[in-house]
Amino acid sequence: MAGKINSLQLDLNLTMFSSQTCPVCESTQSKSLFSVADGKLVQCIECKLVFYTPLPSSAELAAFYDAESYRQNYHHSPLAGMQMAKIRYQQLKSYFRQRTSHDLGLSPQLRYLDVGCGEGDLLKVLAAEGWDTLGTEISAKAVAQAGEGWRDRIQVGDINSVDFPSAYFDLITMYHVIEHLLDPVDALSRVYNWLKPGGILFIETPNWGGLGARLRGRSWSLIIPPEHLTYFQKSSLSYALSRAGYGDFQVFSSTPQVLESLDRFPIGVRQFIAIAYRLAPYMGLGANLQALAFRDH
Ligand SMILES: [Zn+2]
Numbered sequence: 001m002a003g004k005i006n007s008l009q010l011d012l013n014l015t016m017f018s019s020q021t022c023p024v025c026e027s028t029q030s031k032s033l034f035s036v037a038d039g040k041l042v043q044c045i046e047c048k049l050v051f052y053t054p055l056p057s058s059a060e061l062a063a064f065y066d067a068e069s070y071r072q073n074y075h076h077s078p079l080a081g082m083q084m085a086k087i088r089y090q091q092l093k094s095y096f097r098q099r100t101s102h103d104l105g106l107s108p109q110l111r112y113l114d115v116g117c118g119e120g121d122l123l124k125v126l127a128a129e130g131w132d133t134l135g136t137e138i139s140a141k142a143v144a145q146a147g148e149g150w151r152d153r154i155q156v157g158d159i160n161s162v163d164f165p166s167a168y169f170d171l172i173t174m175y176h177v178i179e180h181l182l183d184p185v186d187a188l189s190r191v192y193n194w195l196k197p198g199g200i201l202f203i204e205t206p207n208w209g210g211l212g213a214r215l216r217g218r219s220w221s222l223i224i225p226p227e228h229l230t231y232f233q234k235s236s237l238s239y240a241l242s243r244a245g246y247g248d249f250q251v252f253s254s255t256p257q258v259l260e261s262l263d264r265f266p267i268g269v270r271q272f273i274a275i276a277y278r279l280a281p282y283m284g285l286g287a288n289l290q291a292l293a294f295r296d297h
Contacts, residue, residue, distance in 0.1 A: 050231035065139035116177035188244030195295035209233030249293035253286030
């Protein structure tokens with residue numbers, strides 16, 4: 001019995017130690033920012049990644065995403081259920097069409113993978129281009145909702161357990177997904193292997209270095225562990241891509257998506273804030289970070 005307790009204590013100690021290890025650069029040097037949920041946010045001294053500790057297990061995450069409460073929230077989130085999401089998916093479709101055919105001269109019959117595709121909303125929009133579309137998703141319940149003809153195009157599991165042939169896809173997206181992952185560098189390197197030479201990875205994730213995050217601090221609405229486990233800024237996302245093997249990539253910040261939020265400011269300062277919002281992306285202060293990364297030829 002005593003041996004069992006000691007072994008349990010050892011496991012606990014190891015968990016506490018590893019939970020402080022930066023998921024991107026593996027440094028154990030971090031500073032505490034503030035308490036949130038049942039843990040805290042810390043910032044890595046080396047790569048500046050902000051992350052939640054203690055990190056949950058993969059099984060705990062799968063249970064979290066299958067829970068009815070999460071599924072309900074998802075349907076009402078700006079990323080899935082609202083009109084804004086549908087508009088954004090159409091914008092992405094035009095953007096990918098331009099990047100792949102015009103800029104890169106890739107075949108119009110693309111092979112496309114959406115990592116963390118949920119119920120397949122973005123997959124369905126891009127399939128209208130005639131592309132061969134596949135997805136991965138941790139939540140079996142989300143996949144069950146994807147509909148006839150789609151369920152068998154989505155592999156269920158976290159990104160470390162799904163598998164595809166090497167050099168298979170022309171385009172892979174991780175749209176508001178990387179911040180949910182336990183091991184983002186491992187995920188990025190798996191994706192690198194699945195891309196064809198010259199193939200494109202597109203990432204979008206909330207910008208910890210953005211104006212909204214800076215102004216709102218701990219009240220920033222996107223601080224939502226255990227859903228968001230990592231919080232990237234330009235330097236940490238660039239570092240993660242390098243570590244995963246990408247030699248050719250760009251990281252930039254997007255325009256703020258919600259100009260309607262200006263309504264809450266007094267009329268006298270709205271114009272000033274509107275200008276600041278429009279300038280923000282050019283100063284790396286946009287609401288989201290985006291990355292385009294390429295597998296080497
Ligand atoms: Zn780090």
